[in-house]
């Protein structure tokens with residue numbers, strides 16, 4: 001099962017839920033944690049571990065042979081990301097803008113563009129006790145987070161329950177983490193911003209046909225706005241994590257909370273019942 005932990009915005013407690021859920025289940029199940037928040041992966045901070053190995057992730061990067069180039073400008077016109085510019089019949093390539101679509105290779109009639117490679121990041125492997133952790137880490141300056149997320153998810157062991165810590169928001173990166181998931185836990189907080197971003201994430205999950213439930217973090221009296229929305233939209237609220245100084249302290253120090261371990265362990269049966 002692929003279970004994605006997502007949130008409409010950063011700072012709502014997505015990693016808190018993912019790390020505790022994985023740790024709470026490891027004694028009873030075959031489980032692994034996959035950190036796909038590739039621009040700032042931090043799940044490893046909650047465990048006592050060292051990375052055992054890592055591998056580079058590469059994608060297409062166009063190589064231009066100026067001796068074959070006619071300066072026709074077609075590649076520049078066709079590139080959706082403005083990564084190519086033709087000046088005085090010379091092609092200038094801006095690698096930071098290139099999204100590795102390969103279009104310029106197909107469109108160049110002079111065969112002046114060929115397929116090269118570039119490293120966009122790496123996948124790191126670690127183990128905390130029996131819990132495997134796979135982490136995608138994007139190179140600084142790379143725009144290809146979705147490609148790295150897809151490559152990271154492919155490394156997940158299909159015989160295990162894979163808990164995916166998604167990037168926040170509803171951009172291409174979050175969509176890449178949610179695509180083909182079996183279930184999605186949406187972590188939110190009881191504020192107008194939390195509700196606004198939850199609504200957007202629910203739309204994305206529905207568009208991708210991924211069943212979803214909600215966890216309210218920093219739960220307090222203003223919860224009504226979230227619970228009423230979930231009731232209207234028929235989305236179950238599986239857990240409300242209290243607004244607690246003790247949990248905040250443990251989180252800030254990178255310690256796992258005993259309260260959260262026992263609370264999150266209980267929701268997995270409910271999730272399986274909804275798939």
Ligand code: SF4
Nearest residue numbers: 069070072073075108
């Ligand atoms: S499409 Fe090919 S020939 Fe035309 S400018 Fe680009 S690289 Fe040169």
Ligand code: SF4
Nearest residue numbers: 079098099101102104
């Ligand atoms: S591979 Fe795609 S994004 Fe990159 S330069 Fe070519 S057309 Fe542009």
